[in-house]
Amino acid sequence: MGTHRRLGGYRLLGEIGRGSTAVVHLAMDAQGREVAVKELCPELVGVPEAVGRLAREMSAQARVNSAYVASLLDGRVTAERPYVVMQYVPGCPLGDLVSAYGPFAGERLGRFARRLALALADVHDAGVLHRDVAPGNVIVLGDRPTLIDFGIAHEAGMEQITRRGMVVGTPAYLAPELIEGERATPASDVFSWAATVAFAATGRPPFGRGSLHGVCFRILRGEVDLEGVPEPVAGLVRRALRRDPAARPTARWLAGALAQRAGGITGGDRGRAA
Structure with a gap:
């Protein structure tokens, strides 16, 4: 069962969404909680505009605290594989x-x-x-x-x-x-x-x-x-x-x-x- 990829401290369990610039994975954190990890597409990792957009997303979402908005949990836009970690929302x-x-x-x-x-x-x-x-x-x-x-x-x-x-x-x-x-x-x-x-x-x-x-x-x-x-x-x-x-x-x-x-x-x- 050791085939799951890792990103930062997160174990990627499967893809749950894909857009033009990023892939969203269902993942598990070190405490065993399900989270959503948004990873920048590999071909955009070296593109400053794409990395900057991910950084702006992380900054905006970090400011919001609401029972009806997915929470930002973590993220590393300067990592070799830039990513942000959000609350996994079932539904x-x-x-x-x-x-x-x-x-x-x-x-x-x-x-x-x-x-x-x-x-x-x-x-x-x-x-x-x-x-x-x-x-x-x-x-x-x-x-x-x-x-x-x-x-x-x-x-x-x-x-x-x-x-x-x-x-x-x-x-x-x-x-x-x-x-x-x-x-x-x-x-x-x-x-x-x-x-x-x-x-x-x-x-x-x-x-x-x-x-x-x-x-x-x-x-x-x-x-x-x-x-x-x-x-x-x-x-x-x-x-x-x-x-x-x-x-x-x-x-x-x-x-x-x-x-x-x-x-x-x-x-x-x-x-x-x-």
Whole structure:
């Protein structure tokens, strides 16, 4: 059984995710706990930009402390094989879950929406922008969401290298100002929260499917499909999808509004709602 690779002090058990720049492994630490280890792809190890991006991800995630965000545990970006170690989050990506079992409804939808808003509020309170809130980056266990993947996150105030025509994030869930090449703000993440909640409620991307150009055009025109999203969630989603970023509520406000309006969905989460 000694075939498992090691990285730092971690035993790699198997691949659980792969992107264009990194591979995510399920791993075990020295105490026998399961963790997620994100390793930079070998061909990028000598590329300063890729290593710098991993370092920024580690720095941003280290600032966030939330019950609904995967915690950073360790990392070595200067190692021969750069890596970061995160809390392993059991569950299923929202997109896969909804595809397999259908959309969320009733109290489950309300709890999901509120907890995802709390996750985002904690990210913003830490001075971080996630920039890729989308069904693929929300892991769900029951109706408890955990926000993952700070790969393109930014600490507020840092220079953002974004220009018109360069789409950073998951296109179907991007705020219109980002498509136009403007700077990301907390309001941009709030727009993505709303689009993600709409998907959870309907099983459909709210700006449709198809070509990147077509989806972006509908986002810019505000052509949104919210049929099937129940109240009071629908009203809050509409506010969060406003074209003007300054007109969108904050994530913390949305969490509080969901607690007040949805009756018995508060569960045990009252502490961070204000």
